[in-house]
Amino acid sequence: MKTKCRFFISLVLIFCFLPVTMVSGNTDDYVSDIPVMTVESTGENTDEANTLGEGSDDALAKVTPQFQVNAKAAILVEAETGTVLYAFNENEPLPIASITKIMTMLLVMEAIDSGKIKPTDTTTVSANATRMGGSQVYLKEGEVFTVEELLKAVAVHSANDASVALAEMISGTEEAFVAAMNEKARELNMKNTKFLDCTGLTDEGHYSSAMDVSIMSRELLNKHPKIIHYTTIWHDTFRDGKFDLDNTNKLVKRYRGTTGLKTGFTNKAGYCLAASAERDGSKFISVVLGSDSNENRFAESARLLDFAFSNYETAHVNKEGMDAGAIRVRKGVTTEIPLKYASNAVVVVKKGSKDKIVENPEIPEIIDAPVKKGQTVGIVNIELDGEKLASIDVIADNDSLKCTFGMAFTMIFRKWATLFS
Numbered sequence: 467m468k469t470k471c472r473f474f475i476s477l478v479l480i481f482c483f484l485p486v487t488m489v490s491g492n493t494d495d496y497v498s499d500i501p502v503m504t505v506e507s508t509g510e511n512t513d514e515a516n517t518l519g520e521g522s523d524d525a526l527a528k529v530t531p532q533f534q535v536n537a538k539a540a541i542l543v544e545a546e547t548g549t550v551l552y553a554f555n556e557n558e559p560l561p562i563a564s565i566t567k568i569m570t571m572l573l574v575m576e577a578i579d580s581g582k583i584k585p586t587d588t589t590t591v592s593a594n595a596t597r598m599g600g601s602q603v604y605l606k607e608g609e610v611f612t613v614e615e616l617l618k619a620v621a622v623h624s625a626n627d628a629s630v631a632l633a634e635m636i637s638g639t640e641e642a643f644v645a646a647m648n649e650k651a652r653e654l655n656m657k658n659t660k661f662l663d664c665t666g667l668t669d670e671g672h673y674s675s676a677m678d679v680s681i682m683s684r685e686l687l688n689k690h691p692k693i694i695h696y697t698t699i700w701h702d703t704f705r706d707g708k709f710d711l712d713n714t715n716k717l718v719k720r721y722r723g724t725t726g727l728k729t730g731f732t733n734k735a736g737y738c739l740a741a742s743a744e745r746d747g748s749k750f751i752s753v754v755l756g757s758d759s760n761e762n763r764f765a766e767s768a769r770l771l772d773f774a775f776s777n778y779e780t781a782h783v784n785k786e787g788m789d790a791g792a793i794r795v796r797k798g799v800t801t802e803i804p805l806k807y808a809s810n811a812v813v814v815v816k817k818g819s820k821d822k823i824v825e826n827p828e829i830p831e832i833i834d835a836p837v838k839k840g841q842t843v844g845i846v847n848i849e850l851d852g853e854k855l856a857s858i859d860v861i862a863d864n865d866s867l868k869c870t871f872g873m874a875f876t877m878i879f880r881k882w883a884t885l886f887s
Contacts, residue, residue, distance in 0.1 A: 531773045535766050538736065538756030541676040542770045544780060545684055545742060545749035549814045551774055556680075559658045559673040560755050563730030564601070564624045564714075565738050566666030566674075568682050569647045570633065571728075574617055575690035577636050585614035589635040591627075598626035600667055601714070603704050605631060619704055621696035623711045624729060626665040633664045640664055654681050669734040676753040683727055683740050683751050697726030716764050717741050721771065727751070729763075737763040743771050747782065750774040781820045783811040783848055783858070790860045791829075793843055798835030798866035805829070808859035811848050815855070823850050829860055835868040 531552055539555035550556075577583045591605045603619045605611075605627040613635070619628035633643035640663065647661040656678035662668045686693055700718050702711045713719075714729040723743040730738035736756035743750060752770035757763040785807035792804050815823065829844030837843070844860040 531770075533769065535754065535770065536757055536762050537754045537766060539676040539753075540755070540766070540770065541680050541753045542774055543680045543684070543751050544774070544778065544814045545687055545744075545751050546780060546812045547814055548680070548684055551750075551778060551814075552770060553676070556677040557658055557675050559660075559675055561666075561669045561672060561732065561735035562674045562679065562755060563666040563669075563732040563735035563738055564626075565679055565728055565730035565740055565753075565755075566661060566664065566672070567620055567624060567629055567730075568679065568686055568728050568740060569650065569661065570629050570643075570664045571617070571621060571693055572682060572686045572690070573636065573643065573646055573650065574613070574620075574632050575686065575693055578613070579690055579692075583613055583636065585612065585617070587613050587635075589613070589616070589631060591631050592634055594640070595627050595630040595634060598630055598665060598667065600626050600665070602627040603709055603711075615704065618696050618699065618702060619711060621693065621726075621728075622699045622702060622713050623704070624714050626667060629665045651678070651682070654678075654685055656681050666730055666732070666735075669732055676755050679740050679753045679755070680751055683742065683753070687725065687727070687742055687749070687751070694725045697728070698724065715739065715741070717743075717767060720764065721768050725749075731760070739763040739767050741767040741771060743775075745775055746779075748775065748778065748780040750778075777817055778814055779817045779820050781813050781815055781823055783813070783823075783825070783856070785846070785858050786810045790846075793829065793862075794832040795837055795866045796832050796834045797868055798837065799868070800864065800866040803837060803866050804863040805843065805860050806863045807846070808842070808861045811856040811858050813848055813850075813855040815850055819850060823848060823855070825849070827860070835866050837862050837864075837866040839863060839865050 535554055538560055539558050541550065541556040542552040543550050578585060588610050591607055591609045591611070593607045596605050596607050601624045603623060603625045611631070613632065616628040616632050619625040620632065630640050633640045637643035637646055643664055644661050647664065651659045651661065656674070658675040659678045660671065660673055662672040666672070698718055700713050703709060704711050715726065717724045721743060723745040725742045725744055727740045727742045736758060737760050738755045738757070740751065740753045750771055752767045754763050754766050757766060786809050788807050790805040790807050792802050794802050813823070826847045826849050827844065828847065833843055839862055841862045842859045843862055845857045846860060847854045848856040848858070
């Protein structure tokens with residue numbers, strides 16, 4: 467009798483501490499070992515991208531433009547990843563004039579997309595808004611306009627009075643809105659920026675850098691792409707057709723693929739332009755601060771964008787939520803769990819090398835229980851010529867509890883009960 471009991475106890479322990487072959491939810495089905503699926507790239511992705519990983523500079527081959535930019539500072543970045551392709555005095559704090567309105571438009575678009583306001587909502591123009599100088603649509607105190615009308619005046623005509631009217635609508639006062647602008651700048655890690663107004667009319671103590679302008683430009687374009695509907699308007703009207711709106715960004719008409727973004731000028735700031743463009747799925751942003759003429763800011767911006775489109779391309783690796791095979795589980799109630807990819811990746815490579823990108827999985831053959839759904843169990847490296855550009859987490863798509871003595875005994879009992887019944 468003792469021998470039989472020992473044999474039974476040993477059998478239970480074997481079932482508990484060796485990989486069991488029963489699948490949670492159906493203990494009658496045996497699942498054989500399934501190898502991890504090889505990762506393959508399919509389709510294109512429009513979701514938010516991962517940042518570049520190690521080795522990206524080598525993969526980009528560090529192409530250097532053979533020209534000098536006529537400006538106090540400049541930067542060229544890939545819009546989705548923020549990869550810097552060219553930079554000159556990019557962190558120097560400088561007055562930025564109406565480039566400021568990129569942040570103004572960002573906060574307006576955040577308010578719209580969060581549901582705080584709607585494009586059709588109206589606001590009554592205050593006396594304060596009518597006092598703005600510079601570029602304006604000549605608002606009058608007591609006039610009523612929609613958010614969309616005012617936003618269009620800002621994006622197309624760089625209207626200072628419309629900017630203040632929107633600021634007061636969203637935050638109550640321009641001062642409160644400016645505080646929100648600076649808070650957003652801190653959130654975005656814009657290290658060399660301080661806003662004193664929502665228009666850029668202030669030169670002293672109001673500043674940003676080419677790098678910071680590229681950061682807020684990326685945030686606006688990537689998180690709120692509807693702004694392109696306004697920033698690409700070449701000509702429109704305001705106040706029921708009585709006032710013409712002409713885009714201050716001449717690249718909208720001159721440069722193929724232009725999507726925005728904002729001009730700026732004061733005597734101290736010089737001629738500034740944050741320009742964005744998209745061709746064949748690749749998006750780039752150039753920032754030129756302190757150029758010496760209106761024509762030069764457009765010429766230099768076009769030259770930077772030409773350099774980007776001629777030398778680089780963006781590759782989208784669309785994986786989020788897709789099946790990534792399965793993995794075996796040791797000492798788990800479930801012997802095997804499915805896997806999926808946690809995200810997508812966007813990488814920037816030298817033009818013509820997109821098709822050479824490979825995906826190298828690093829996923830173990832077996833892991834120990836317990837495993838929770840969403841737990842990272844491996845990665846897939848996105849590589850070019852042996853250099854890692856980015857990585858995507860591979861996560862568990864199910865749970866597998868650790869098998870205990872009691873659980874093993876219960877499973878064996880149910881198994882036997884099923885057989886004898």
